[in-house]
Amino acid sequence: MSLAEFSLIERIRTRTRARADVVLGIGDDAALLQPRAGEQLVVTADTLNSGVHFPAETPPYDIGWKTLAVNLSDLASMGARPSWCVLALSLPDxxxxxxxxxxxxxxALADLHDxxxxxxxxxxxxxxxxxxxxxxxxxxTALRRDAAQVGDDIWVSGTLGDAAVALRAWQAGTLDVRSPAGDAQVDYLRQRLARPTPRVALGTALVGIARAAVDISDGLLADLGHICERSGVGAQIDPEQLPISAAARARIGLAHARDAALRGGDDYELCFTxxxxxxxxxxxLASRLALPLTRVGVIVAGNGVSTGSESTGPSGYEHFNEL
Amino acid sequence: MSLAEFSLIERIRTRTRARADVVLGIGDDAALLQPRAGEQLVVTADTLNSGVHFPAETPPYDIGWKTLAVNLSDLASMGARPSWCVLALSLPDxxxxxxxxxxxxxxALADLHDxxxxxxxxxxxxxxxxxxxxxxxxxxTALRRDAAQVGDDIWVSGTLGDAAVALRAWQAGTLDVRSPAGDAQVDYLRQRLARPTPRVALGTALVGIARAAVDISDGLLADLGHICERSGVGAQIDPEQLPISAAARARIGLAHARDAALRGGDDYELCFTxxxxxxxxxxxLASRLALPLTRVGVIVAGNGVSTGSESTGPSGYEHFNEL
Known part of the structure; x- marks a missing residue:
């Protein structure tokens, strides 16, 4: 191990916090962890590649945040409290x-969620x-994709489409992912793309309230489509009910913002029934968490996601394929 | 998701077996698993990159085997029974x-070890x-690196240095990693490099018998050095006791084979005290498992690993840096 790489690993190791259920952390052949009695383990794995899952220009702070955020979002969508993680880091230098x-x-994000x-x-x-x-x-008690029932309300958290609007603005050269612009709306959109907030508190609070849940990483139509497929049901969405941020609306207008809310990925909000x-x-719950929860549709008999005017097949961002 | 990628994922998904403690496997935001009561969880993560951790010419069967083998070896060195795994696969096409x-x-390897x-x-x-x-x-009951005591015997399983000998032969153009050569000794060495055997049965059987353990991925000197460092002890190795295969000895002679046994990585045997x-x-135990276990030295007061003639600092393969 070269001195440089050794010190790189040390730099990461010294940042890790203690947790009572970590019997043995970094430094042996494997970690030794004490699961809680009566609980189940929830495990997810996501990879982010530069230029595919985030713009290559993204600042390292935001890459670090987002790398963990997308995984915390998967735990949140299952209603799980975060416990432990491992990181495989491939670096050019x-x-x-x-x-x-x-x-x-x-x-910063890990410590927020212990x-x-x-x-x-x-x-x-x-x-x-x-x-x-x-x-x-x-x-x-985990929230699963296969638990939706006909007649369930369909809910989403936060606002949808912001990350897709930000990504398009960055691709068009009108938004700089590297640093805040000093414009509140632009900076809001930038943060939604670069530093998403995993809805961990919401996910754990939904246990016992929600039936099925999924996080919105590939777009509402695509991810709600997973619930429909796994639950053997259909979904009817009312696009006029979709929660759109003022920033997205100001940026591209209501019609395009609604499209971004339906098809845009990377928002990492939760969709649940x-x-x-x-x-x-x-x-x-929305009031307690200070997080908008919006009823956007209903689970119906059948299959697929319909948006009222026409039936819409699953669609979304395709870079990211979970097994 | 393109059809090609969808079918790629399906090809992998359909190969997974059932296990009673997998409540929910592939297909939701995360897996849902039922740990055994009274047990601890052992978690390890290793990445293999083409051209770094295996020759780019390595056949895909062997890459698949080795990808899992190096991780099973870490579980074995802790005395753990394998349960579940996740795979992040980056593919050029x-x-x-x-x-x-x-x-x-x-x-093939996953099913062997359930x-x-x-x-x-x-x-x-x-x-x-x-x-x-x-x-x-x-x-x-886990086997840890920090549990060696002065006076302990030092043991290794199998034979050491084979993978290093095979790697050098491949680099010299005298061994083809792509396929068997029909020569028993060459094929033995090739298999030791391309398709290592994680010592899972040994690791679990060592619980209650061994004190400290480590798997030999970076070379005996380097990995035994980890035990010394974490246990606050030294180690005295007798190079003449090192188990050398007939194939390695025939290939490069006894003196070089002993050096490969001390410094060569990638054998994935266990070293334990x-x-x-x-x-x-x-x-x-050696008789029951039909696996040679060889006493190669003793734990002493002090620090570092000595080979008798001269004190030798930790040394080994440097491509692989565990956190």
Whole structure:
């Protein structure tokens, strides 16, 4: 191990926090972890590649943040509390400043959610970041894609389409992913793309309230389509109910913003279904979390996602294929 | 998701077996797994990159095998029984025949050890394979690097240096990693490099017998050095006791073969320490597993690994840096 690579690993290792259930963290052949009695383990893995899953110009802080965020979002969509993660980091060169800034972003988000890095490795190669995140949930209570029932309301958190609007603006050269512009709306959109907020508190709070859930990484139509397929149901969406941010609307107009909300990926909001009897509980939850929850449609008999005027097949961002 | 990539994922998904403790496998946002009561979770992650961790010419079957083998070896060195794994696969193109052969090798080894693939993702990019493997072990019984005691015997399994000898022969153009040569010794060496055997049965059997353990991925001096560092002890190795295969000896002579056994990586044998009172139990275990276990030295007060004639600092293969 070269001194440079050793110190790179040390730089990451020293940033990890303690957790009572980490019996043995980084430094042995494997980590040794104590699962909670009566709980189930929730495991997800997502890889981000430079130029594919984020613009190559993205600052390392934001790459670190987003690398963990997309995995926390998957845990959130299952209703799991985050516990542990491992990181496989492929780097073209071991540049200290880059690694420090990456770690700043990664651990800022990790510490917010008390998820602890317990292992992984670094290799030299094109910039690529793979995280496996583990969470826990009381046995039998996880939110699954296959649990939607006909008559359920369809809900989404936050606003949709922002990341897609930001990505298009960046591709058009009218938004700089590297740094804030000082314009509140532009900066809001930039943050939605570069530093998404995984809805962990919402996901865990939905246990016992929601039936099926999914996170919106590939676009509402595509991800809600997964719920429909796995649950053997259809979905009817009312595009006029879609929550659109003022920034997205100002940027590209309402019609295009609605399209971005239906098809745009990378928002990492949750889409979930719940019985109509849960509306009051969900209103209370939205208020408590200070997070808009919007009813956008209903689960129906049949299959596929319809937007009223015409039936719309699953569609979304295609770079990202989960097994 | 393009049809090609969808079918690529399906090809992998259909190869996964059932396991009673996999509540929900591939197909949701995350897998849902039921840990055993009273056990601890053992988690390791290793990445293999083409041209770095294996010759680019390596057949896909062998790449699939080795990708899982290096992770199973880490579980074995902790004494854990393999349970579940996730795979992040970066591929330059989705060639069906390549993926099928890769899956043949990966699942041949997975099925041998009843480890089940529960998730992951595929991305387009330079060939790179990251596995996170999870195993389980009774609470408090895992084999750790930090448990060696002065006076312990030092043991290794199998023979050492074979993979390094094979790698050098391949680099010199005298061994073809792509296919067997029909020469028993050459083919033995090729298999040691391309299709290593993780010592899972040995690792689990060593629980209650061994004190400290590590797998030999970077070379005996380097990996035993980790035990010394973490346990606050030194090690005295007798090079004449090192187990050398007839093939390695025939290929490069005894002196060079001993050097390969000390410094060569990628053998994935286990190195462990045990009290002298365990010698009879270890002889019985070696016989039961039909796997040579060789006493090669002793744990002493001090630090670092000595080979008798001169003190030798940690040294080994440097491509692979675990966090």
């Amino acid at each position: 071991a540049e200290t400043a880059w690694v420090d800034a990456f770690a700043d972003g990664f651990f 998820i602890v890095l317990v292992g992984g490795d670094t290799t030299r190669g094109p910039l690529s970041l793979s995280v496996t995140a583990m969470g826990q949930v009381a046995a039998g 719940a019985a109509p009897a849960q509306r009051a509980a969900l209103a209370e | 989705a060639e069906t025949a390549w993926v099928d052969a890769f899956a043949d090798g990966f699942f 480890i089940v693939l529960v998730g992951g993702d595929t991305t387009r990019g330079p060939l790179s394979l990251s596995v996170t493997a999870m195993g389980q072990v009774a609470a408090g 045990a009290a002298p009172a365990q010698r009879a139990a270890l002889a019985e």
